[in-house]
Amino acid sequence: MSYWRVPLDIQDIKIPKGDIHIIIERCKGCKFCVEYCPRNVLEMSTDYNPKGYHYPNVIKQGACVNCNLCELICPEFSIYCLEGEAQPPDPDEVLRKGGNHES
Amino acid sequence: MSETITDYTNKLTIPKPEENFRHPMEAYIRSERFPHIWCSSCGIGTILTAYISGLQKSGLDPEKVAVVSGIGCSGRVAGYLRLDSFHSTHGRALPFATGLALGNPELKVSVISGDGDISAIGGNHFIHSARRNMNLTIICINNFTYAMTGGQAGPTTPIEANSSTTPYGSYEYPFNLPFLAESCGAVYVARWTALHIRRLTNAISEALLKPGFSFIEVISPCPTLYSRRNRLGTGLDSMKFYHDTAIIQHGAETREVDIEYQQKIIVGKFVDKEKPTFTEARDKFLKKKLGDRFVPYRGPNHGH
Ligand SMILES: Cc1ncc(C[n+]2csc(CCOP(=O)(O)OP(=O)(O)O)c2C)c(N)n1
Ligand code: SF4
Ligand code: SF4
Ligand code: SF4
Ligand SMILES: [Mg+2]
Numbered sequence: 001m002s003y004w005r006v007p008l009d010i011q012d013i014k015i016p017k018g019d020i021h022i023i024i025e026r027c028k029g030c031k032f033c034v035e036y037c038p039r040n041v042l043e044m045s046t047d048y049n050p051k052g053y054h055y056p057n058v059i060k061q062g063a064c065v066n067c068n069l070c071e072l073i074c075p076e077f078s079i080y081c082l083e084g085e086a087q088p089p090d091p092d093e094v095l096r097k098g099g100n101h102e103s
Numbered sequence: 104m105s106e107t108i109t110d111y112t113n114k115l116t117i118p119k120p121e122e123n124f125r126h127p128m129e130a131y132i133r134s135e136r137f138p139h140i141w142c143s144s145c146g147i148g149t150i151l152t153a154y155i156s157g158l159q160k161s162g163l164d165p166e167k168v169a170v171v172s173g174i175g176c177s178g179r180v181a182g183y184l185r186l187d188s189f190h191s192t193h194g195r196a197l198p199f200a201t202g203l204a205l206g207n208p209e210l211k212v213s214v215i216s217g218d219g220d221i222s223a224i225g226g227n228h229f230i231h232s233a234r235r236n237m238n239l240t241i242i243c244i245n246n247f248t249y250a251m252t253g254g255q256a257g258p259t260t261p262i263e264a265n266s267s268t269t270p271y272g273s274y275e276y277p278f279n280l281p282f283l284a285e286s287c288g289a290v291y292v293a294r295w296t297a298l299h300i301r302r303l304t305n306a307i308s309e310a311l312l313k314p315g316f317s318f319i320e321v322i323s324p325c326p327t328l329y330s331r332r333n334r335l336g337t338g339l340d341s342m343k344f345y346h347d348t349a350i351i352q353h354g355a356e357t358r359e360v361d362i363e364y365q366q367k368i369i370v371g372k373f374v375d376k377e378k379p380t381f382t383e384a385r386d387k388f389l390k391k392k393l394g395d396r397f398v399p400y401r402g403p404n405h406g407h
């Protein structure tokens with residue numbers, strides 16, 4: 001049973017959104033970005049880049065909140081996030097998650 | 104590749120690398136020298152992004168910032184920063200930086216270098232720059248070893264840790280760098296790890312804005328030498344270890360923040376106090392002694 005309800009002002013609440021850019025050939029496959037992204041947006045590829053490393057792929061397009069953690073923790077300057085258009089939260093998602101408790 | 108971007112000085116034009124030009128830190132790095140020398144999952148690159156981000160946050164004019172490194176893997180930072188940066192000789196980053204800071208008091212001078220460079224061969228310079236409260240920001244990347252030369256034991260290697268010169272484990276008493284820095288007179292002392300990236304960014308920005316001798320020790324993974332010899336896994340394993348064992352304790356007594364082999368790491372801001380810098384103390388003292396005969400030196404852009 002859930003006590004969560006969709007907030008009445010949901011249309012006014014905006015969740016920041018980010019666009020992830022990956023410079024594949026710079027990556028050295030350390031996995032820092034994949035491990036520490038709070039929204040699990042990334043996953044390591046099975047492909048290799050020209051240097052012979054696995055690199056991150058975006059697997060949850062739309063889940064990125066533009067926190068820039070991946071950009072800061074990457075030792076290779078090979079991933080960065082630019083501000084996307086902020087979106088109101090998805091009411092179904094709010095109900096499913098029971099509020100913003102994660103991370 | 105005909106398009107160009109302008110760097111932060113609005114003077115240099117840099118050829119626009121195909122797709123890379125929009126990395127928000129592109130203007131601060133010499134990416135034409137990439138790939139950089141650091142191994143996969145080494146922490147030094149992460150500390151470099153923290154420095155750039157801390158510098159941006161500080162609001163300082165990058166044209167009035169200089170970075171000096173010594174020799175070592177950590178010492179390569181200077182060569183990848185698109186600032187006035189100097190790759191000096193082993194152990195001599197601090198005297199070089201002191202000269203720069205005294206010669207041009209308008210500059211904010213940082214030293215980014217390794218534990219060996221700063222506390223072994225450069226130890227004497229370190230204690231005296233701190234004692235004089237030189238206007239310098241020191242970022243000491245501590246990977247517990249001389250990485251560049253093959254993983255020898257140095258002044259920060261914990262007792263028990265294996266290194267290429269202590270194949271049965273080290274038995275020397277290591278330095279506790281924050282305690283050393285505070286005892287010698289540093290006005291700002293903090294320790295973070297390469298995992299504490301946002302807190303490190305804030306600390307770097309605070310330290311850059313702090314007049315006097317500021318010191319930040321950053322614990323950093325060296326998967327290729329320190330971790331491999333001690334079977335501690337990849338850089339990601341070290342990051343997870345920092346996550347599990349680091350304890351944030353602002354204001355902790357520096358004498359109590361020793362690091363023992365694979366034990367807890369106390370991090371935080373330990374010291375933040377006010378004290379006249381070398382230059383302020385000198386000018387005040389000489390003004391008192393000499394009165395109007397004393398003309399303080401203001402730098403190359405201010406004639407006497
Ligand atoms: C005068 C002099 N002595 C010794 C060396 C050899 N040497 C180069 S780097 C280094 C140690 C670097 O250790 P550290 O400062 O901790 O940097 P790291 O490589 O671990 O990042 C040494 C001993 C040198 N280059 N110059
Ligand atoms: S910006 Fe934040 S949420 Fe987006 S991918 Fe990077 S770490 Fe994940
Ligand atoms: S943090 Fe950077 S180098 Fe490491 S896997 Fe991610 S993109 Fe690659
Ligand atoms: S040897 Fe160690 S410190 Fe040097 S680049 Fe490799 S991982 Fe980093
Ligand atoms: Mg070292």
